[in-house]
Amino acid sequence: MSKSDRNLQILNVVTALLLVAATGLVFLYAPRETSMGDVQRIFYFHVPSAWVAGLAFLVTVIAGIAYLRTHEGTWDVVASSSVEIGVVFALMNIITGAIWARPIWNTWWTWDPRLTTATITWLIYVAYLMLRAGIEDPDRRARFAAVYGIVGFVSVPITYFSIQMMRSIHPVLFGPANPLAKGSAPLTPAMLQTFLFCLFTFTVVYFCFLFNRIRLQRLNDRVEQLKAKLLSA
Amino acid sequence: MHCRPPPAVQLRTEYKCMPNSSTDSHPAAPLPVADTDVPRPLPASPARTESWQQKAADFLRAAGAVVWKDLSAERRSKELVSAMLVFSLLVVLIFNFALELERSRATLATVVSGVLWVTFIFAGTIGLNRSLAMEKDRGSLDGLLLAPVDRSALYFGKAAGNLLFMGLVEIIILPVLSVLFNLSLINPLLLLVVLLGTLGYAAVGTLLASMAIHSRARDVMLPILLFPVAIPVLVASVKASAAILAAAGWDEIGPWINLLIGYDVIFVAIAFMVFDYIVEE
Numbered sequence: 001m002s003k004s005d006r007n008l009q010i011l012n013v014v015t016a017l018l019l020v021a022a023t024g025l026v027f028l029y030a031p032r033e034t035s036m037g038d039v040q041r042i043f044y045f046h047v048p049s050a051w052v053a054g055l056a057f058l059v060t061v062i063a064g065i066a067y068l069r070t071h072e073g074t075w076d077v078v079a080s081s082s083v084e085i086g087v088v089f090a091l092m093n094i095i096t097g098a099i100w101a102r103p104i105w106n107t108w109w110t111w112d113p114r115l116t117t118a119t120i121t122w123l124i125y126v127a128y129l130m131l132r133a134g135i136e137d138p139d140r141r142a143r144f145a146a147v148y149g150i151v152g153f154v155s156v157p158i159t160y161f162s163i164q165m166m167r168s169i170h171p172v173l174f175g176p177a178n179p180l181a182k183g184s185a186p187l188t189p190a191m192l193q194t195f196l197f198c199l200f201t202f203t204v205v206y207f208c209f210l211f212n213r214i215r216l217q218r219l220n221d222r223v224e225q226l227k228a229k230l231l232s233a
Numbered sequence: 234m235h236c237r238p239p240p241a242v243q244l245r246t247e248y249k250c251m252p253n254s255s256t257d258s259h260p261a262a263p264l265p266v267a268d269t270d271v272p273r274p275l276p277a278s279p280a281r282t283e284s285w286q287q288k289a290a291d292f293l294r295a296a297g298a299v300v301w302k303d304l305s306a307e308r309r310s311k312e313l314v315s316a317m318l319v320f321s322l323l324v325v326l327i328f329n330f331a332l333e334l335e336r337s338r339a340t341l342a343t344v345v346s347g348v349l350w351v352t353f354i355f356a357g358t359i360g361l362n363r364s365l366a367m368e369k370d371r372g373s374l375d376g377l378l379l380a381p382v383d384r385s386a387l388y389f390g391k392a393a394g395n396l397l398f399m400g401l402v403e404i405i406i407l408p409v410l411s412v413l414f415n416l417s418l419i420n421p422l423l424l425l426v427v428l429l430g431t432l433g434y435a436a437v438g439t440l441l442a443s444m445a446i447h448s449r450a451r452d453v454m455l456p457i458l459l460f461p462v463a464i465p466v467l468v469a470s471v472k473a474s475a476a477i478l479a480a481a482g483w484d485e486i487g488p489w490i491n492l493l494i495g496y497d498v499i500f501v502a503i504a505f506m507v508f509d510y511i512v513e514e
């Protein structure tokens with residue numbers, strides 16, 4: 001096993017351990033929230049999922065810009081891998097949010113600005129994957145994907161600022177309290193610690209998935225190269 | 234004549250005498266064989282001394298040429314605007330039967346605003362798709378790219394052309410909707426919102442359509458790419474239109490118009506920056 005593969009194995013093990021620890025913290029260490037009860041624990045997975053999705057899409061934009069400047073295939077691999085992970089975490093974000101919302105807001109879904117923009121962001125990156133699937137030429141595919149990644153990324157900060165621009169019922173944790181928001185609650189120190197640990201864990205999970213996916217893509221490309229060589233020989 | 238012929242030009246009938254060359258003590262310097270031997274300063278290229286005003290004029294002239302080309306082609310064939318117009322009217326018709334369009338004043342503004350913008354969005358998608366697909370199929374896109382103009386000028390011209398076609402369809406649809414819903418839509422503030430919304434939509438749409446036409450599933454690719462990215466423009470336009478039609482105060486209309494202007498600026502700027510990368514070969 002090569003050195004980078006060994007490092008990746010170590011990262012996989014570390015990530016698994018961190019996830020176990022995070023789950024333990026969430027269910028055993030964090031206190032039970034008074035007004036919402038145990039369902040509030042979803043927050044420890046919901047917000048880090050959103051964070052990872054945002055991070056993933058940011059990495060895609062940076063990798064896309066880097067590809068447009070250098071035309072090196074590695075950047076394209078990073079961009080597409082990152083989007084795949086981001087799409088999964090964005091969907092997790094929406095679903096965990098809906099599970100939380102059912103007992104608290106008495107509805108699975110509302111066309112509140114934050115939820116709407118989160119869904120739109122998810123749809124944009126699903127469209128990114130569809131665009132990639134529809135173009136044959138690798139260089140053109142990478143260029144178009146980079147451009148669309150940049151265009152689509154504009155909507156990600158809007159997701160965060162929309163809660164401050166429009167009235168909404170989404171709880172505000174970082175910012176002035178919205179009197180209309182239902183479900184806002186300040187964090188006790190134990191909750192804050194758990195939250196930050198989960199945030200860290202999910203970031204490590206993201207990088208673990210990313211490096212594994214990049215390795216898979218590289219192997220895939222190598223197989224394609226060998227196939228082409230074999231067929232032409 | 235007693236001049237010695239200069240070396241390497243034995244076959245010439247005329248010989249130029251070297252001055253004071255009656256003896257061999259000063260052998261003739263070899264004549265230059267080709268022009269490259271003598272370095273001559275090139276004349277200053279006119280492009281290097283172009284001012285920004287000239288560059289802007291070139292840019293606008295190129296964009297204007299693209300718009301003029303689209304308008305001329307459309308005037309002759311009339312295929313784009315007619316398709317968009319007929320489709321818009323059919324969409325309005327379908328809405329009439331699909332949705333229970335209440336006549337109460339309170340909800341009329343919201344309903345009309347929604348119908349208006351869905352119509353414009355769908356018609357605009359058709360226009361964008363066909364406008365750029367025609368370019369690619371006829372090979373005129375390659376021809377445009379061969380022209381020695383800034384690529385952004387091509388984008389600007391194409392987007393302006395699409396904006397004009399969408400605007401033309403909107404100018405016709407607005408009075409039709411006014412009649413059908415018995416609500417005056419010829420309102421300067423509403424027209425401003427329509428303009429801003431269409432501008433944003435055409436700007437992003439032109440950019441994404443120029444990518445979508447290269448994809449395998451060409452016709453559905455543009456809506457899949459465009460709708461999520463253009464939804465913020467759509468939301469702001471619909472909310473602003475509804476507020477205007479309900480005669481709400483500036484507090485309700487203003488933020489949406491600001492949002493529209495912000496989006497238009499952002500998307501047009503991004504389009505200018507990335508269009509080169511889309512069409513480069």
